[in-house]
Amino acid sequence: MVVVSHGTGGSGSDMEWMVRPLTEAGFRVAALDHHGNNFVDGYEPEGFLHVWERPLDVSVALDVLAREQPLGPVGVAGFSLGGYTAAALAGARVDPEILWGVLTGAVPVPEIPEFPGALEALRKKYPEDESSRRVVEGAGGDRSDPRVRAVFQVAPGVGGFVTPESLATVRVPVEIRWGGADTVCPYEADTRPYLEHIPTASGHSAGPDVRHDDFFAPEPADPAVRVRVGQEAAAFFLQHLV
Known part of the structure; x- marks a missing residue:
């Protein structure tokens, strides 16, 4: 079983380049539409800024799928914000203090093209008081799922928000791909x-x-990269899940 997590503002349908080689390799695949962060159902500011809730979508989906038939070993493949989502399911945790800085404006964040004004919309829903502080403090909790046995990240995001201490606790195999000219989720x-x-x-x-957009644009500058990375993901999961 492999769960596929899309990038910010995308959809599971955007991830066909990852889903196809996985299904051809014999995996049962679920490509999610993350609540509040996909263009099919619509956007909510929490979907873009409460990133720590994304891994819970995957765990809930696995709960539902497990009621249909046994899951077997589970892998998670994620692109961009989905890359963080995959890592969180293996133990990565965000730093609540950094997130609080984002919400208060102390830590600048790039504008979100899919949802301009997302931060302002979130502040209207959660004023800067003790209740919003408690929401963010809960962001650093453990979102790992013991069913996840392997992770494949593509151009992962939120790397600057996760704690090195939590990353050091990850024990499942993790394979990563990134673009050398990616300015959205730059390597460093x-x-x-x-x-x-x-x-x-x-x-x-x-x-x-x-x-970055070579992995999702309708007409990417390098259309072959998606095919190649998707095939590499399938080979990785065949090695670690089968």
Whole structure:
């Protein structure tokens, strides 16, 4: 069983390039639409900024699927924010203090193209008081799922928000791919923390000229990269789940 987690504002349908090679390899695959963060059902500010809730979507989906038939060993593949989601299910935790800084404006964050003004919309729903502080303090909780046995990250995000201490606790195999020309989730800020601090992590660049949108744009500059990375994900899960 492999669960596929899409990037910010995307959809499970965007991940066909990952789903196809996994199904062809014989895996049962579930590509999620994350609540409040997918273009099918619509956007909510929490879906973009309460990133720690995303892994819970996967665990709930696994609960439902397990009632239909045995899951067997589970893997999670994720792109961009989905890359963080996959790592969180293996033990990665975000730093509540950094998140609080984001909500209060002390820590600047790039504008979210899919949801301009997401931070302002969130502040209207959760004023800066003790209740919102408690929400963020709960963000650092453990979101790992013991059913997850392997993780494949593609251009992972939120690397600067996760704690090195939590990454050091990850014990399942983790494989990572990133674009050398990615300015949305750049290597130094987002990928390197996962690669350096997860003791089981390995990976390599998908190419020096590969951009973030080469993994989701309708007409990517390098259409072959998605096919190649999807095939590498299938090979990785065949090695660690079968």
